[in-house]
Ligand SMILES: Nc1nc2c(c(=O)[nH]1)N[C@H]1C(S)=C(S)[C@@H](COP(=O)(O)O)O[C@H]1N2
């Protein structure tokens with residue numbers, strides 16, 4: 333029943349156990365944006381979390397910088413099949429931000445400057461699984477990679493890591509975001525190859 337491929341990809345996977353199925357290694361850093369790169373000035377930058385009561389917790393750039401910063405060493409996996417192993421980021425854990433938030437909703441919609449959205453279960457943003465990243469490889473995050481700040485959720489396909497992140501709105505249901513409305517899987521686990529619906 334099983335068709336065993338002895339092709340390049342199969343051998344690659346055997347020698348690189350960190351590579352999810354169907355992915356290829358890249359050493360450069362491709363840029364994938366659905367639109368133009370928005371100009372976001374840190375003087376006006378603001379990040380907010382809004383709950384079902386309408387309550388909004390807001391952080392300015394300086395307030396974000398004053399929070400505990402973590403270094404994140406992680407692999408990233410794009411649904412277009414490139415993976416990058418051992419990337420280094422710096423940012424604030426979503427656990428730190430959600431410590432100030434009270435909600436009984438289980439889902440989130442992440443919103444970006446420029447209008448991009450993506451949906452995630454709240455539990456995928458907590459327990460050390462997600463950050464607001466402001467540095468890549470020891471340097472301020474480049475605008476084309478989401479600077480000044482992007483979401484980093486490396487255990488899911490990289491479209492979930494919203495660039496130019498602006499806020500998170502709590503949802504009662506798992507409503508689809510931008511790519512999820514356009515054919516991408518609602519969850520996006522690279523190890524299960526949850527690419528498209
Ligand atoms: N705001 C925003 N975030 C986004 C995207 C986008 O188009 N807009 N593209 C997503 C996709 S599909 C991927 S693979 C990664 C790419 O990040 P990179 O350009 O830093 O490699 O960003 C994700 N976050």
Ligand SMILES: [Mo]
Pocket residue numbers: 364410411412490491
């Ligand atoms: Mo992507």
